[in-house]
Amino acid sequence: MARVLRGGIYWADLSPVVGSEQGGMQSVLVLSHNVFNERSNTVIAVALTSKPQRAGFPLTLELDSDELPKNLGWRSARFAPFLQNA
Template identity: 40%
Template sequence: MAKIARGEIWLVDLNPVRGHEQAGKRPCLIISVDLFNQGASGLVVVLPITSKDKGIPFHVKINSPEGGMKTQSFIKCEDVRSISVERLDK
């Protein structure tokens, strides 16, 4: 697997999910520190990204082409989760 760095955006398969969690294969921002990302746990901490503007004040807007995004998108800061690196696809 390629080196995973804090601040990068990776495509992530978030399925299966429960309840109102963000689902599907979508971009996510890596927020865990690099030392953790390269550690033995095999986990990273991410924030899912959506293209839907719901007017939520704690969604951080990303203007294309920032972060390699093709369209204006929003980082869902309320949806922090730890995931296996096996879910990542650059």
């Protein structure tokens, strides 16, 4: 696996999906520590989206910032293979 760093935003293939999860190519933010990423060959990440979420998602956080080109939100994401930097 390529070196994936905490705080990095990468493209990940979130397929296959279970139920109504986000699928396909999505941008994700890496949360796990770099040592964990290297030793386990796994990362913990959350999917990013600029689309408003429907009511009822308990793990949705809206991020507002003048520095971002769009408002971004995140939902919990499962493990996924990383393909390239976003």
